Amino acid sequence: MRYKLIVSYDGSNYHGFQKQNNGLGVEEVIETALFQITKEETNIVGSGRTDRGVHAYGQVCHFDSSVNLQESNWTKALNTFLPSDIRVISVTEVSDDFHARFHAKKKKYSYVITRKYDLFKRNHQTYIHYPLDVRLMKEALMDFVGKHDFYGFSTYVINKPTIKEIFEATLTEDGDKIVISFVADGFLKYMVRSMVGTLIDIGRGKLSKDIVKEVLESKDRSKAGKTAKPEGLYLEYVLYDE
């Protein structure tokens, strides 16, 4: 039986979603919980990595198991064995050819910036103490929308297609908080954090608002802004043709 698992996690204490040599990944913790339930070695396949310190509301994975539990019992059993910073939202039986990574059609990421330091949210939003010109950031944001080669907004991408389509990009301001969201058919390594870092540098006046177009055209990473910190980043959801 193949199962699709939707899981949320607080990435603060993990070295990213995937297994790491140098630290614990969320994936490994879920596999350990599955082993405790099924007594079978079970590999999970995620829709993609998230970096160290990055969070998820709805990461999607699949796994195969000969154990046949009711969907709600999978969820209950997993949440019993998982630590409190990883919570399974749902487990559903899917066809054997479902693939969490290859069949992902759309993903949404959100990035939360605050201009007021909050001790209790220090791992869950990125504090920026510079004044930001939000109007300029909004204008530049629109240049990301569409099908582009995002090579200049990524890092460590070798021999992989770098053309992605961003369907939607929004920036909302709520008091001291700024939330920037992207819906795309896929994202490259460090892509959201590079885009957000560039927008921050535009907002504080370090980069011109035309830099987005320039980096997309030149594919020159060195022209873009700094990679934004991981703590503000959330994988919101992954969508499939279903």
Place this chain on the structure above:
Amino acid sequence: MRYKLIVSYDGSNYHGFQKQNNGLGVEEVIETALFQITKEETNIVGSGRTDRGVHAYGQVCHFDSSVNLQESNWTKALNTFLPSDIRVISVTEVSDDFHARFHAKKKKYSYVITRKYDLFKRNHQTYIHYPLDVRLMKEALMDFVGKHDFYGFSTYVINKPTIKEIFEATLTEDGDKIVISFVADGFLKYMVRSMVGTLIDIGRGKLSKDIVKEVLESKDRSKAGKTAKPEGLYLEYVLYDE
């Protein structure tokens, strides 16, 4: 010179405010930062303990130092050396007879309950999955107000005065969140958590709403509710005659 320090901290990663043999206290971390600034061994005296996992918006301490810095420079220097989960709000010079514990006149504690589990706030609010009758809790809450012997709502209190006056007690509901606050001339060990635990047991129908009066009169801890968990508790402020 004597200084008064107001500090906020996220207690999640500490074994309480005071130095502990078995784990790191917030106090010790502040003393280490003071040593890094002044190169003097400096003891701080807090307004009182907070338990392991309990937070503070405005804990107050005093310390003596031969080092004479501007008030704003103390704050900046301390925040440079302190970890991100402890933030100094202010440092002010006070008279030599100011005492953070003996001269405290009023303290406010708040306790945050949620009825919707939030992964990202698991260390900062207490999740209750039982339905709660908030009206009953509000009624019982009023019985705490006034001057009473709170021995029955404390633990490990030996040879200390147990009569305290609660000036104000409030319960506010906001969606899934319930915030219970107490302003008093002082609190005994585990007092707020015992009072809140009793209110929770009243809200879920395990205890009668008259139990508050009964415990205050009988001083019988065994009749009260369970001690509520630490993660929802915040020391809001400490006031002095100034």
